Amino acid sequence: MKINKDIKLSNFFAIILFGALAAFPLMGQDFYNEMVSRILILAIFAIGLDLLVGYTGLVSFGHAAWFGLGAYSFAVLSASYQITNSLWITLAFAILGSALISFMVGLLALRTKGIYFLMVTLAFAQVFYFIVHDVPEIGGSTDGINLYARPLTGISGFDLEDNLVMYYFVFGSLLLSIFLFWMILRSPFGRAIQGIKENEHRMSSIGFNIFGYKLASFVIASMFGSFAGYLFSVLSYGANPELFSWHKSAEVLLMLTLGGIGKFWGGLIGAFAFVVLKEIFMTYTDWWQLWLGLTIIFVVLFLPGGLLSISTRIKLLVGKKYA
Amino acid sequence: MHDVLMKTVNATRHFGGLVANDSVNIEVIKGKTHAVLGPNGAGKSTLINLLSGDLLCTSGNVFFRGNDITTLQPAMRSRLGVGRSYQKTNIFPRFTVLENCRLAAQSRDQRAFSLMSNASAYRSYLEVAEKAIFDTGLSGHEYRLASELSHGEQRQLELAIVLCTNPSVLLLDEPLAGMGSEESMTMIELLRRLVPTHGILMVEHDMDAVFAIADVITVMVNGTVLMTDTPEAVKASSEVQQAYFGH
Numbered sequence: 001m002k003i004n005k006d007i008k009l010s011n012f013f014a015i016i017l018f019g020a021l022a023a024f025p026l027m028g029q030d031f032y033n034e035m036v037s038r039i040l041i042l043a044i045f046a047i048g049l050d051l052l053v054g055y056t057g058l059v060s061f062g063h064a065a066w067f068g069l070g071a072y073s074f075a076v077l078s079a080s081y082q083i084t085n086s087l088w089i090t091l092a093f094a095i096l097g098s099a100l101i102s103f104m105v106g107l108l109a110l111r112t113k114g115i116y117f118l119m120v121t122l123a124f125a126q127v128f129y130f131i132v133h134d135v136p137e138i139g140g141s142t143d144g145i146n147l148y149a150r151p152l153t154g155i156s157g158f159d160l161e162d163n164l165v166m167y168y169f170v171f172g173s174l175l176l177s178i179f180l181f182w183m184i185l186r187s188p189f190g191r192a193i194q195g196i197k198e199n200e201h202r203m204s205s206i207g208f209n210i211f212g213y214k215l216a217s218f219v220i221a222s223m224f225g226s227f228a229g230y231l232f233s234v235l236s237y238g239a240n241p242e243l244f245s246w247h248k249s250a251e252v253l254l255m256l257t258l259g260g261i262g263k264f265w266g267g268l269i270g271a272f273a274f275v276v277l278k279e280i281f282m283t284y285t286d287w288w289q290l291w292l293g294l295t296i297i298f299v300v301l302f303l304p305g306g307l308l309s310i311s312t313r314i315k316l317l318v319g320k321k322y323a
Numbered sequence: 324m325h326d327v328l329m330k331t332v333n334a335t336r337h338f339g340g341l342v343a344n345d346s347v348n349i350e351v352i353k354g355k356t357h358a359v360l361g362p363n364g365a366g367k368s369t370l371i372n373l374l375s376g377d378l379l380c381t382s383g384n385v386f387f388r389g390n391d392i393t394t395l396q397p398a399m400r401s402r403l404g405v406g407r408s409y410q411k412t413n414i415f416p417r418f419t420v421l422e423n424c425r426l427a428a429q430s431r432d433q434r435a436f437s438l439m440s441n442a443s444a445y446r447s448y449l450e451v452a453e454k455a456i457f458d459t460g461l462s463g464h465e466y467r468l469a470s471e472l473s474h475g476e477q478r479q480l481e482l483a484i485v486l487c488t489n490p491s492v493l494l495l496d497e498p499l500a501g502m503g504s505e506e507s508m509t510m511i512e513l514l515r516r517l518v519p520t521h522g523i524l525m526v527e528h529d530m531d532a533v534f535a536i537a538d539v540i541t542v543m544v545n546g547t548v549l550m551t552d553t554p555e556a557v558k559a560s561s562e563v564q565q566a567y568f569g570h
Contacts, residue, residue, distance in 0.1 A: 188429050188442040195426050198415045205375065205413070206488050207401035207430040 014265065018175070025167050033167050034235070039275045040174045041231045046255045046267030047181050048224025053253070054262030055185065056217040057197030061118045061249050062125030066102060066222040068132065068244030070094040070229025075145040075239035076138055087151035087160070091230055098226030099219050106218040110211060122246060129244040144240025151234060160234065170231055177224060178268070184220065193217050258299055260306025269307055326353035328492045328522040329405065333383035334373050343369040345546045346383065351492050351522040356514065358533045359526045361543035367526040368410065370543070371494050374524065375407040376400045387492070401430070406490025410497045412477045416470035420461055420480055423469050424452035427487035455486040460509045475506040482510070493517065495525040499532055511536055534558070542566070
């Protein structure tokens with residue numbers, strides 16, 4: 001119900017936004033194409049985290065682990081060990097590998113709650129960070145792994161080295177992710193995790209296996225994260241330990257906060273707002289982090305529901321009948 | 324022959340040095356309404372918690388249909404058929420009335436893990452939910468948010484959620500608390516209709532209601548059972564007068 005209303009209100013804007021995104025490369029702004037691609041990838045990353053934070057009520061501070069894992073999956077398979085350069089094999093490896101590892105991490109981490117869960121997820125992500133930072137066997141180094149080629153699709157005319165094709169591949173990936181996100185939220189599983197966020201105690205007393213649902217949500221969120229990380233390494237021709245770092249986990253949480261935690265479009269809007277604000281501040285000042293920080297504080301103080309709550313705010317101000 | 328659905332054997336629960344329940348023996352029988360009375364601190368809520376699994380026994384056992392469920396978690400007991408309502412309303416405030424009930428109905432189904440289907444498309448969940456909403460007198464409120472209901476309506480919803488889980492035992496912690504007299508009457512009538520197919524154990528302070536519907540009454544004092552008998556016998560007991568009514 002709540003989800004459907006959210007979606008109805010935003011349908012109109014979503015169509016315009018996706019239309020604009022589809023048409024964007026035709027404007028010939030090559031430099032911005034890559035920036036927009038990056039935003040779309042971060043949106044996939046944020047959507048996955050929102051499933052966990054906004055819809056299951058589990059605040060993870062280690063979501064970058066899955067982003068990094070996805071990125072390194074491709075880098076290690078294609079460059080370090082040169083096993084395969086196939087898009088389909090490396091992508092499947094990234095997503096399934098992440099699912100397997102997050103399943104094991106979740107078994108342990110989900111025994112904790114609240115601040116402890118936050119700390120345990122952070123600790124796991126840090127472990128991964130130091131592995132890729134210090135273990136040479138898997139390409140571990142401060143600089144990470146440079147890539148000289150994007151994966152091969154095996155389909156003629158579908159060549160990811162072509163930046164335009166890459167853009168539409170990322171765009172298609174985002175559409176697919178949003179569609180899956182929508183499917184999951186309206187499914188019995190999606191309703192159950194939202195019930196857990198709303199009232200975990202009651203969910204358990206009416207017979208739901210809370211741990212199982214949380215674990216499944218944790219694994220699915222990691223798969224979105226890994227998908228995003230994979231695309232990121234392909235887009236930027238490289239993977240480095242920074243992708244696993246706690247800054248990255250914090251950044252994606254900030255994106256959600258900006259856009260609106262637990263709002264259907266929160267991840268997408270948040271990713272846009274975060275990157276665009278960062279670019280603007282970097283253009284005009286050396287102190288961009290200060291201004292970005294102040295902006296986030298401003299949003300949290302005056303729009304606690306994120307940018308997406310602006311419409312609700314306006315409605316409250318002018319009265320429902322005019323909005 | 325009594326059909327004992329649930330019982331405790333010497334159920335004991337300590338909180339540090341405090342003995343909240345001391346060797347409590349109680350039976351929930353199909354077709355009977357069993358009321359638990361007692362002054363504040365007598366251990367009534369602890370008893371319900373031991374039955375539902377919200378608390379585990381320090382010693383003693385809990386049985387459901389003859390099986391020992393002493394160490395089972397609440398979710399497992401719920402799936403066996405133990406339904407409980409809470410004294411402090413425990414609902415999903417930001418969900419609609421229908422979604423509160425639909426979710427509870429979904430708990431009975433393994434397909435609940437399904438990822439790629441629309442939850443609202445499962446007729447069976449909706450039918451169970453609609454029936455519980457009708458039975459508890461909430462018809463017409465399906466699409467209101469639970470948080471917008473009146474206190475009495477939230478109490479009705481509290482019970483509706485339990486009914487959606489298709490329980491055989493109902494553990495009701497003060498089901499009438501805070502209800503107006505009309506709402507109380509509706510609730511009492513509903514409980515009467517449920518009794519033949521359920522075993523009901525309720526903690527309730529509304530004496531008129533208790534004596535109107537209880538078949539068996541247990542009086543608890545200081546964590547122990549003072550007596551278990553028919554309402555008439557309990558009313559007549561001087562011991563109970565002494566301990567509970569205080570005169």
